[in-house]
Amino acid sequence: MEDAEKGAQQHPESVPELGEDAVTSVNPPPPPSNLTEEERQELQEELFKVEDEIQTLSQVLAAKERQLADIKRKLGITPLNELKQNITKTWQEVTTSTAYRRTSETLSQAGMKATTAFSTMGSAISRKLEDVR
Incomplete structure (x- = not known):
């Protein structure tokens, strides 16, 4: 049971996902009575294993993000440059869209x-003013 306590300390409680009952995640239901102690122990080990894999993947992702930032820095790609490129690309996509072209033509x-x-109205007003003189 000490291993289970260590695992609980290493892995914080997860945030309820979409559709997950918050009450259930705060007060988990008792385990089904049809599980044997051995099955429960295997599931507990699998749970810790999956949590460790998730933690490892998170660390790998963070390392890749740092590597990406370093490569961009070396290439001189700044967040401002990326923003400019994104705005330019988005503007091109907007201006080539059918809706934009139709709206532009209508306007x-x-x-x-x-x-x-x-x-026409200006000409009519000018004529009226000439008639008044």
Whole structure:
């Protein structure tokens, strides 16, 4: 049982995942009575093994992220450069989208119609002002 206590100290309680009952994670249900002590012990060992694998993978991921940051630094890729590239790429994707093109064409047509309407209205006002003189 000492191994189980050590494992519990090394592995903090997990945060409930989506759909997991928070009450169940705080007060876990009693283990099913149909498990033998041997089966329970095997499951406990498997649990610790999986938790250790998760911890190892987290450490490997952190090391890879540090390696990535180091390579980017050596290449002169800064977060600002990446942001600029992402914005440029996103803007290109937006401007080539069908919705953007249709909206742009519609606004262009509306602008031309508005220009024509204002021009016509301006001419009419000018004529009225000339008539008043």
